[in-house]
Amino acid sequence: MSPTAGPVTDLLVRTAPAGTGTGPAVGAGLSVDDLHASLNDPALTSMTLLNEITGRFPEAVSFAAGRPYEGDYAPEALHRYLDRYTRHLHEDRGFTPEQVARALFQYGDTKGVIADLVARQLAVDEGLAVDPTSVVVTTGCQEAMVLLLRALRRDPRDVVFAAAPTYVGFTGAARLVEMPVRQVREGRGGLDPGELAAEVRRARAEGLNPRACYVVPDFANPGGATMSTADRERLLRLAxxxxxxxxxxxxxxxxxxxxxxxxxxxxxxxxxxxxYVGSFSKTAFPGARIGYLVADQPVWEGGLLADQLAKIKSMLTLNTSSVAQAVIGGMLLEHGHSLERASASSAEVYRRNRRAVLDGLARRFPDPAAGVRWNDPTGGLFVVVTVPFEADDSALEVSAGRFGVLWTPMHHFYAGNGGQRQLRLSVSVLTPEEIDVGLDRLKRFVADRSG
Amino acid sequence: MSPTAGPVTDLLVRTAPAGTGTGPAVGAGLSVDDLHASLNDPALTSMTLLNEITGRFPEAVSFAAGRPYEGDYAPEALHRYLDRYTRHLHEDRGFTPEQVARALFQYGDTKGVIADLVARQLAVDEGLAVDPTSVVVTTGCQEAMVLLLRALRRDPRDVVFAAAPTYVGFTGAARLVEMPVRQVREGRGGLDPGELAAEVRRARAEGLNPRACYVVPDFANPGGATMSTADRERLLRLAxxxxxxxxxxxxxxxxxxxxxxxxxxxxxxxxxxxxYVGSFSKTAFPGARIGYLVADQPVWEGGLLADQLAKIKSMLTLNTSSVAQAVIGGMLLEHGHSLERASASSAEVYRRNRRAVLDGLARRFPDPAAGVRWNDPTGGLFVVVTVPFEADDSALEVSAGRFGVLWTPMHHFYAGNGGQRQLRLSVSVLTPEEIDVGLDRLKRFVADRSG
Known part of the structure; x- marks a missing residue:
């Protein structure tokens, strides 16, 4: 697809200092070593390289992009949502015009201004009874994770667990607060509570202080697994x-x-x-940067955990953009507080694409003895394929440059060993036709590597 | 004004655990001591108490509120700004309708999508030549400070300096990354470079690593001082x-x-x-939560400092809300990239109010021997008054409850001793009539305390 594929070693040449012409730098000049260790983390570096490879092959079919389906994005919706939320403040909550203006323009409550609408959504879609005072609306769920980890990391003994493979946003948040993430291998059924129990014991034996475990029980990114109700109950008892x-x-x-x-x-x-941590990035749209957390844990002499996290938020971003909250609030109101309804057409696209990928893989790799296998997620945006060779960054480079197809090496989602022979296919932004072309190319790439 | 003034000791009664009815808490129950030390910081506690006092006297004339003038806030402006920015993408930058939709709705560049407009504003209003690639658009300037301090705090020896009294947002950001803030006393001319040099020497002698100094050279909050050009040059040479x-x-x-x-x-x-750290909260409106930083320092093997800070941002909030950026972008476009023009009517209100406060103080406290003095800021939102008694939280309580006037005790802006006999008057949200009534009450309160 792209004739510009350079040698893999290009990827290892790092950017030279970009002189600004303003004279010598601070002191003897800054280097990355003068900055926080999170900037030198191998995981961050590898994700940067990955983005770089992806960016170099814009014409390849990309199973790498995890961004949501964008067919429904229409600027006029922003106006409609804003108006809907404004009307809600006026009609349902009795705000005067001055109060409406203040709600949209002034500093707002640290915990957010649409906590009540978020709570209604959780009741409608998930059957959750949530007190709005336990909700903190955040700048995407990324900030929610940072707030939580900042609160929990008091001293060097505090550690957090996560099902491996792990969403890189979580490990990034942990790096910022210098909190070690101990990975717990995920099986077909997702996080194994028995494995977690063993890891917790091991950590305690090392003098560490287990604080929390991060888990995506439904259609995990990137593993795709969904935990059974029995495992959820076991996990809760363990916790x-x-x-x-x-x-x-x-x-x-x-x-x-x-x-x-x-x-x-x-x-x-x-x-x-x-x-509970939620995001509107996939069900509404990422540009709003609206997420939230529900933290109803009582804190001795400190209200709810949500109140403590709000204090941290007041030092991190003060409060979440009222304009962005208003847009998401209007969207929730327009759909009767249901994200299931609001995101029905995206859900249909993902279902169709997931099916197209799974069926397409079955047609192209009919012989199990060839060593190409894949999981069968019942939801979500991702399919994981196991191949009989190293699916690392240099393989990706070849796949993109010579075969015109991009995917994500799974090893990026493991702290140590893991995922070396796996790749993640994202189904979110392709058409069935692109999926067909992409899988044909993937087949040729796999044949080339396996031969 | 308020008949509900309780005894001061009420303020010291902290909230009892708010049982959620969901059973026992995590483990043996969380306490604030189980959470990060920033949540136990005396400064945070004192600011919380301060907000509590302010909240208990809603009918008092408030010289405490530092929020911006809100007379110009009109919801229809949000629609206009969105449309203006959308037109800009289409007409000036040649975006297709799909690209416009993607720019507003999808994940965006970590460094922001309005960096070019921010750079134009800095050229127009401040005569600054800024390369847009050195700009990172942030979730308010609070996030900008966190990004910087996170990058600079590598190990326990790293410290930062700040002119005292210090904006509490900065000390809060520093607490999150456990970076000690060493205060440098501010004189009438703001930060004294000689004092800073001495503090830097002292820190080095203690084995510490001075990384940066935070300074608001123009109309500092809360001190109000403005640094001379000569002092700015001295400070730059020292840096x-x-x-x-x-x-x-x-x-x-x-x-x-x-x-x-x-x-x-x-x-x-x-x-x-x-x-350079900037904010649109005062010049546009706080509800957008849009700020930015300009970091054009070359980093060896790492591009510009802005690029490194963007990596930290990718772990903190991913990117700044595109919708909020679009609104601020539209406002800049509507005013020919000039915040001076965009905020002209707020500036006029602040000028008028500052004058009303300064003239009003002069009329009410004509005798210097009485020990009531104040500074004479040439801009900004604040006036600092020195009184012949302790202007602490309990004095504020009396002032609010018995005399109906609120202000901010200056000691909150000092890490140790400082500001005990000073109070800050904010001029941003009052009318001249309210200022007159408020100063009459302040006069009675001062007479009562001094007598």
Missing amino acids: EREGLLLIEDNPYSMFHDGGRRPPTLKALDRSASVV | EREGLLLIEDNPYSMFHDGGRRPPTLKALDRSASVV
Whole structure:
């Protein structure tokens, strides 16, 4: 597809200092070593390289892009949502015109101004009874994770667990607060509570202090697994016994195959063990940068955990953009507080594409003995394929340059070993025709590597 | 004014655990001591108490509120700004309708999408030549400070300096990354470079690593001082010699008395010593939560400092809300990239109110021997009054409850001793009539305390 594929070693040549012509730099000049260690983290470097490869092959079919379906994006909707939210403040909440203007333009409540609408959505879509005072609206769910980890990381003994493979946004947030992430291998059924129990014991034996475990129980990114209700119950009992918080991240639950979904961890939680983290990036749109967390844990002499996290937020971003909250609020109001309804057409696209990828793989790799296997997620945006060779960055480079197809090496989602022979296919932004072309190319690439 | 003034000790009764009815808490229950030390910081606690006092006296005349003038806020402007920005993408930048939709709705560049418009504004209003690639658009300038401090705090020896009294947002950001803030006493002319040099020497002698100094050279909050051009030059020479970054925060420069302003530190900077931090909260509106930083320092093997800070941002909030950026972009376009023009009516209100407060103080406290003095800021939102008694939280409580007037005890802006007999009057949201009533009450309160 692209004739510009350079040698792999190009990727290792890092950018030379970009002189600004303003004279010598601070002191003897800054280097990355003068800055926080998160900037030198191998995971960050590898993600940067990955983006670089992807960016160099704009004409390749990309199974790498995880951004949401964008066919429904229409600027006029922003105006409609703003008007809908403004009318809500006026008609439903009795705001005067001055109060409406203040709500949109002034500094707002640190915990957010649409917490009540978020709580209604969780009731409608997830059957969750959430007190709006336990909600903090955040600048995307990324900030929600930072708030939580900043609160939990008091001293060098504090550690957090996460199902591996792990969403890179979570490991990034942990790096910022210098919190070690101990990975727990995920099976077909997602996070294994028995494995987590063993890891917690191991950490305690090392003198560490297990604080929390991050888990995406529904259609995890990137693994795709969904936890059974029985495993959710086991996980909750473990969390209660060990005094662990469970950080339940749920960006994909609306994108299911239509069957019955297990209840969220939060819905099953009887011991206030779960902090629920949500995002509107996939169900509404990422440009709003609106996420939230639900933290109803009582804190001795400190209200709810949500109140403590709001204090941290007041030092991080003060409050979440009122304009962006108004847009998301209007969208929720327009759809009767249901994201299931609001995101129905995206969900349909993802279902169609997931099916096209799974069927397309089955047609192209009919012989299991050839060593190409894939999982069968019942929802979400991703399919994981196992291949009989190293699916690393240099393989990706060849795949993109010589075969015109991009994907994500799974090893990026593991802290140590893992995923070396796996690749992630994202189904979110392609058409069925592109999927067909892309899978044909993937087949040729796999044949080339396996031969 | 308010009949509900309780005893001062009420303020010390902290909230009891707010049981959620969901059963026992995580482990043996969370307490604030289980969370990050920033949540136990005396400064945070005192600001919380301060907000609590303010909130209890809604009918008092408030010289405490620092929020901007809100007379110009009109929801229809949001629609106009969005349309103006959308037209700009289409007409000036040749975006197709799909590209416009993607720019507003999708994930965006970590460094922001209106960096070019920000650079134009800095050229128009401040005579600054800024390369848009050195700009990172942030979730308010609060996030900009966190990004910088996170980057600079590598290990426990790294410290930052700040002119005292210090804006509490900066000390809050520093607490999140556990970076000690060493205060440097501010004189009538603002930060004294000689004092800073002495503090830097002292820190080095203690084995510490001075990284940066935070300074608001124009109409500082809360001190109100403006640095002379000569002092700015001295400060820049010191920074270059010592390898210190200067974090120049400039939220108020548009709100001057009309005389000539000294150039910004960044305009005088020949050694890439200055990281410039800006905010649209006062010049446009806070609800957007749009700020930015300019970091053109070359980093060996790492592009510009802006590129490194963008990597940290990718772990903190991914990118700044595109919708909020579009609104601010539209406002800049509507006013020919000039915040001076965009905020002209707010600036006039602040000028008028500052004059009303200064004249009103002179009429009510004509005798210097009485020990009531005040500064004479040539811009900004604040006036600092020195009184012959302790202006602490309990004095504020009496002032609010018995005399119906609120202000901010200056000691909140000092890490240790300082400001005990000073109070800050904010002029931003009152009318001249309210200022008159408020100063009458302040006079009675001062007479009561001094008598």
